[in-house]
Amino acid sequence: MPNAHPWLDVMLTEKHLLEGLADLCIANGWRKEAEFHKVVYASRLTKPTIVRFFLPLARPYVDIPKLAYPDDFYIYLDGELMPSTYYSVMEKVDGGLRIEFEPGVQGQAAIYYSEIEGSDEFEFYVAKHYIVRNISGNLFGMAVLGKVKEQIYNTGERVPFAVYHPSADWGTQLMPHDTGIFSWAIKKVEEEDLYERHTLYFYQLDKFILGGNMIVGWQDPKEFQRVALDVEVQAAMWGLQAKSQALQYKVTEQYPQFYQSPIVTSRTRIPQLESIGDIHGLHVKYTNWWSDSKVFVKGFVDGKSLMFIITSDTAPVWNSNAVPAIPLYMGDFDVEGETEEVLKRELVFELDQATRKKMTIVSNNPMNSKGSKVKVWLSGDVNGDEGELVKVSVEGIEVGVFHTTGYQKPVDKKVDAEYLGEFDVFGIDAKSTITIEVQSTAGVNAYPPVSARVWMDFTIYTDKGGKPAALFAGSAISKKGASVDNALRASAAFDYDDYDDANWQDTLLPILKEYPVHASNGIDSVMVKRTKYGARYQSYYFSWNVPPNSMPPLRETKKKEKHPRAWNNYMQELYKYQFTPSRYSEKAHASKAMLIHPEDGAHGTLRHVIFVSPLPIMNGDELAVADQYCDVDGNHKYRIYSYYLVEGISPMTKRPGTSFRPAGLGILKDGNFTLPPIPPDPPSPLPFVVTIAPSYSRIKTGESVNFTSSYSRHSPILHFEWNGSGDHHKGSYSVDQAQFTFKQSGTYTITFMIVNEQGQKGKATATIEVIDPPPPPPPPPPPPPPNTQKCGKMAESGGGQRTEKYHELGSNGGNVVIEYDMYGVPDRMDVFYQDNLVASTHGEVSNKGSLSFQYNPFGGITQIKVVVSSSRPGTQWEYLVHCPSP
Structure with a gap:
């Protein structure tokens, strides 16, 4: 790179130290993946x-x-x-x-x-993060942390309580009605420089995208620091429980797939040396390190790793190891042998008509998408006419849809087929078995039984565990709750030979992770990204060519002060010893810094670093190491290392990090080395298109809708969600399909949200109209009485004191006429419909006559009852019931 300067001896300001470290990496081949603020607050602030x-x-x-x-x-x-x-x-x-x-x-x-009052005080934690990627693909994060506590009224902002919003984008139905107070917190910490500049935080990641808004409420204030430094939990908000509508707080954007490491806490000075106070609403920093105070950074950085010595201004406090020179190593380390193997496979598919065929490739090691390719040759009846295409997919991800430029009978040899190009292979990361599928369309049919032939040459990169990476730093001592004097005494008296657990610095874990037992904190041990067999972020220790730790001279003063600044000067008795360099040969004993795991043994060595005895070499001395020997003329090629002795607590100064403490550090400065080539920036990602089908559906209550998703597959999927509005039941679902059932009528919206590993977000919606089913048909009419007669068919006749007859009139309404003849002896006629009197002679009558009434059937009853009665026996009569007429 034109601006690359691998050896660095620079001064940065306190205010721009974090940005400066990131810029030094970027100038030497690293790529900035993200820069952002994360705000953490008490979750009750947004509770409505x-x-x-x-x-x-x-x-x-x-x-x-x-x-x-x-x-x-x-x-x-x-x-x-x-x-x-x-x-x-x-x-x-x-x-x-x-x-x-x-x-x-x-x-x-x-x-x-909100029931929050304007006089209520709230504390906000603000972390500023930079995430960088080296040319090997390893991700590292660095951060500083600040906090501010203030009454709501004094912020000039509204209480950000959550309210319902139909298009809320915080992961629930609710979102803050006003977010100004979070912007205020960032502005306050930035403008008044309320960051704790004495402490830097570093971590490792497997992958990263910025998917959430990085504003997270939390219940326990003791966890605010962890939440602010965690990058897996990216958003949280109050929501409504689907059934009861009760309030519940949810983490709405989380990515445990990032595998964030324990967070290395690196202090450039004792924290008690500065504090922040409040004078009449003004936040005041009590310190003697200001935003423009200088920080010295020396070391070597290339596209794969860096080794820095970082020292804040020591003039304000030069004693008690209060402001130590601390190391920072971040990046790859060297291992014996290759970490990658290339798998090559040649496959041939023979196709005819609408055919689908599959083959499998098996690897002994996990595969990598990065760098993996496939070359494709094609021959046959596939010249691109309608229905003459061949589709190739790997693990369900489309490689391409192909056709030839001409029409021909399939050839037998690959060299005679048409070469279509070389294509990237996606979606195979960490897999040991992959399936290749080739599908032809119906139009490929001119030369049965083989109408097309496809050749594919796969070049697949496999991983023996990823490019090995390590992270460690140094730190001033931290004694929580101690006064300044007690903290200085503890720093001066810190026992670098005591490897008991009680003498270790704290391990700060991300919220979603708990790496059990031997996780490294990056201060007492070296944090290695993956062991040989896959364990993450284990504690590693240094092995190098050293004398016994207790061999004289002991590296301590008469007051038992063991930190290097106490004894590392020519006035001390240690400098009467001429251990190194040799007084005879003027050569120093040096070795590579080997990383050792208690279970797995030796893993590799730090890049561009050597360890030497710390006596009596002085900081800045240069060590020439023969890198290539020339037996002919003796003009060997050398690498020049600059010597430094770090002073804080680190794996290089404290047991068991090093078997002899402290390790003298040699950092590559000049000589026979070649910088690794810097790859070009990746191309812009392809458009991310997402749809779901059906996009509209009209169903009855109780019915289900099956949805299928379609999305661009140029990058593996990191996270997806299916959500529905209103009262619904979500059945089985995956990234490719989902089923929803609705039991109440209304209009519903189904939302499918998806995020890929390139950080692209896609969303698709569908509308479902749910209607009530039609009412059930009315019950059938009851059966007519046994003596029921059909209207208009025949006359009824009889006699006596009382007779009841039923007549069927049918379902059509209208006017009904009954003609009768009572002869000479009078009778009475009464007509009933559903027990209601609808017609009557209103007394006994004789001879001929008629009755009429309006018939309007309802409730499925279509019969009338005719009652003929007389006060005397021996009567005779007849009548005819006519059917209803309009």
Whole structure:
């Protein structure tokens, strides 16, 4: 790179130390993956109070308490914001509000507000992160942390309580109605430099995308620091439980696939040497290290790794090892042998008509998508006419749809086929077995039984565990709760030979991770990304060519002060010993810094680093190491290493990190070395297209809809979600399909959200209209009585004191006429429909006559009852019931 400067001896300012370290990496081949702030706050700050009720009320008003800002409330009617003309607001004597509703307003209502008072104090943690990637693909993060505590009124911002929003994008149905206070926190920490500049944080990652808004509320203030430095939990918000509508707090954006490491806490000085106070609302930093104070950075950086010595200004406190020179190593380390193997496979597929064929490739090691390719040759009846295509997929991800430029009978040899090109292979990371599928369309049919032939040459990179990476740093001592004097005494008296667990620095873990037992904190041991067989972030230790640790001279003063600054000067008795360099040969004993695991043994060595005895070489001395020997003329090629002795707590100064403490550090400065080539920037990602089908459906209550998704597959999928509005039941689902069932009528929205490993987000929606099923048919009419006669068919005749007859009139209404003849002896006729009198002679009559009434059937009853009666025996009569007429 034109701006690459592998050997560095620079001064950065305290304010720009983090950015400066990131810029040094970027200038030498690393790539910046992300830069962002993360804000953490007490989750109760966004918690709303929700009052639900149905309108109209017996009393047409609702009272709510005094609010921090009188207009900070939201009223909803049937799920939508209520127009302000539907209600009026009156302030009560106690400062509360009375909301009175207009008489005509009806429906389900809800009022959202916050009970937080303007005088309430809240603390905000703000972490500034940089994430960089070296040319081997290993990811590292670095951060600084600040915090500010303030009353709501003094921020000048609103209480950010959550409210319902139909397009809320915080992962639930709710979102803060105002986010200004989070911007205020970032601005406050940045402008007043409230970051704890004495502490840097470093970590490793497997992968990373910036998917959430990096604003996270948390319940336990003791965890605010961890949450702010965690990059796997990216968003959280209050939501409504689907059935009960009760409030619940949810982490809505999380990526445990990042495998964030324990967070290395590297202090450039004792934290007690500075503090932040509050004077009449003004945040004041009590310190003697200012934003423009200088920080010295020396070391070597290339595209794969860096080895720095970082020293803050020591003038304010030069004693007690309060401001030590600390190391920082970040990047690859060297291992014996190759970490990659290349797998090559040649496959041939013979196709005819609509055919689908599969083959499998098996590897002894996990595969890598990066660098893996496939070359494709094709011959046959596949010249691109309609229905003459061949589709190739690997692990379900489409490589391409192919056709030839001409029409020919399939050839037998690959060299005679048409070469279509070389294509990337995606979606095979960490897999040991992959499936290749080739599919031809129906038009490929001219030369049965083989109408097309496909050759594919695969070149697949496999991984023996990834490019090995390590991370460690140094730190001033941390004694939580100690006074300045006690912290200085503890620093001066720190025992670098005591390897008991109680003498180790804390291990700061991400929220979603707990690496058991032997996880490294990067200060007492070296943090290696993966062991030989896959364990993450284990503790490694240094092995190098050293004398016994207790061999004289002991590296300590008469006061038993063991930190290097106490004894590393020519006035000490240690400098009477001429251990190295040799007084005879002027050569120093040096060796590579080997990384050792207690179970796995030796793994590799640090890049561009050697370890030497710390006596009596002085900082800045240069060591020439023969790199290539020339037996002919003796003009060997050398590498020049610059010597330094680090001073803080680190794997190089403290047991068991090193078997002899401290290790003298030689950092490559000049000589016979070649910088690794810097690959070009990756191309812009392809468009990320996402759809779901069906996009609209109309169903009845109780029915289900099966959805299928379609999305661009140029990058593996990192995260996906299927969500539905309203009351629904989600059945089985995967990234490719989902089933939803709806038991209540209404209009619903289904949302499919997906994120790939390139950080691209896609979303697709569908609308479902659910209708009530038709009402059931009416029950069948009861069967007519046994003596029922059909209307208009035949005359009835009889006699006596009482006779009852039923007549079927049918389902059509109309006017019904009954003609009768009572002869000479009178009789009475009464007509009933469903036990209601609809016609009558109203007494006994003789001779001929008729009755009529309007017949309107309902309830499925279509019979009438005719009763003929007489006060004397021996009567005779006859009648005819005519069918209804319009």
